[in-house]
Amino acid sequence: MSTTENAIASAEAHSAHTYHPLPVVVATAEGAWMTDVEGRRYLDMLAGYSALNFGHANRRLIDAAKAQLERVTLTSRAFHHDRFAEFCTQLADLCGMEMVLPMNTGAEAVETAVKTARKWGYRVKGVPDGMAKIIVASDNFHGRTTTIISFSTDHEARADFGPYTPGFEIVPYGDLTAMRAAMTENTVAVLLEPIQGEAGVLVPPPGYLPGVRELTRERNVLFIADEIQSGLGRTGKTFACEHEGVVPDMYVLGKALGGGIVPVSAVVSSAAVLGVYRPGEHGSTFGGNPLACAVALEVIAMLRTGEFQQRATELGDHLHQELGLLVGGGAVQTVRGRGLWAGVDIDPGHGTGREISEKLMERRVLVKDTHGSTIRIAPPLVISKEDLDWGLEQLREVLRG
Known part of the structure; x- marks a missing residue:
């Protein structure tokens, strides 16, 4: 078994099954990116359900925590x-x-x-x-x-x-x-x-x-x-x-x-x-x-500073514009949300939200499903426009498939 498989098997055996996580085992993370135990990098488009608005290992926050720990x-x-x-x-x-x-x-x-x-x-x-x-x-x-x-x-x-x-x-x-x-x-x-x-x-x-x-x-x-x-x-x-x-x-x-x-x-x-x-x-x-x-x-x-609110506004406008282009093409039924936060209803004929999330994971993008065929997109507010566009392109490729 691989390191990933061993970690998942151990978790399944020794932790209560209150979650159904995607089969990825994260080892390190920085900004909008996470790296698994095998060294593969993934774009985080969930941000810990908004707990990671300021990204992974944000230097200002890490420094504040370290100083207080002492x-x-x-x-x-x-x-x-x-x-x-x-x-x-x-x-x-x-x-x-x-x-x-x-x-x-x-x-x-x-x-x-x-x-x-x-x-x-x-x-x-x-x-x-x-x-x-x-x-x-x-x-x-x-x-x-x-x-x-x-x-x-x-x-x-x-x-x-x-x-x-x-x-x-x-x-x-x-x-x-x-x-x-x-x-x-x-x-x-x-x-x-x-x-x-x-x-x-x-x-x-x-x-x-x-x-x-x-x-x-x-x-x-x-x-x-x-x-x-x-x-x-x-x-x-x-x-x-x-x-x-x-x-x-x-x-x-x-x-x-x-x-x-x-x-x-x-x-x-x-x-x-x-x-x-x-x-x-x-x-x-x-x-x-x-x-x-x-x-x-x-x-x-x-x-x-207002920096993060502004980023959420500007990147959010871009996110919703790009997602809106997918509506009506047969794969996406509805897009909702505000700022850098979106719910995307996938046509059930293209798969459940879980299946779409798994396919995106294979393309190194991490999102989470909810309620059948809906996926949520909520990247850290520090994500770059280039990384956001790359993540959206992976979604387009999954839906084309």
């Missing part, structure tokens, strides 16, 4: 450390908010947002105890904890994991009328992805997000934007909500906030919302640790 990496929240206040201050300012509650993973941040909305509902809005409701959208993906999958409409994510957590109302994504009908005096929040990534990079209809913002203000309901995948430069803006001129009551952030180096997530909101917490009511040993703060502070500094 100083202190963990204190727990039992003590203050000298990077924490700066991280919270800078992230709140980037978001135009006042307070930050740091966690580690995206799912932890979503759970934190749910708890925050409920506590705000009871303490501030005056909802009767145990009656708080949160409205979510169908086809959402907010994580895989037991509470989060309780409001998922994905059968694979939900099946055999009950009993499910109550307190959620599911309405169709993009349907403002259905959301209005679902609201009651016990509704404390609406939790949405401004663009649904796992569902196939679904962009809501124009006016939907502003409509949600208006409705939530009208009914004294928190608007929570899950920008874990869509935020921090991916769509050409710091936050996807900005494309619609919308500012939510709460941002849920993760993935790219850790620069692809450490897991960093956060809930960012006003003092009126996050101020409902008292010591002991929520927390995380690793949340806001010194290493995480050091890396995230460098991410924030990089975003402030």
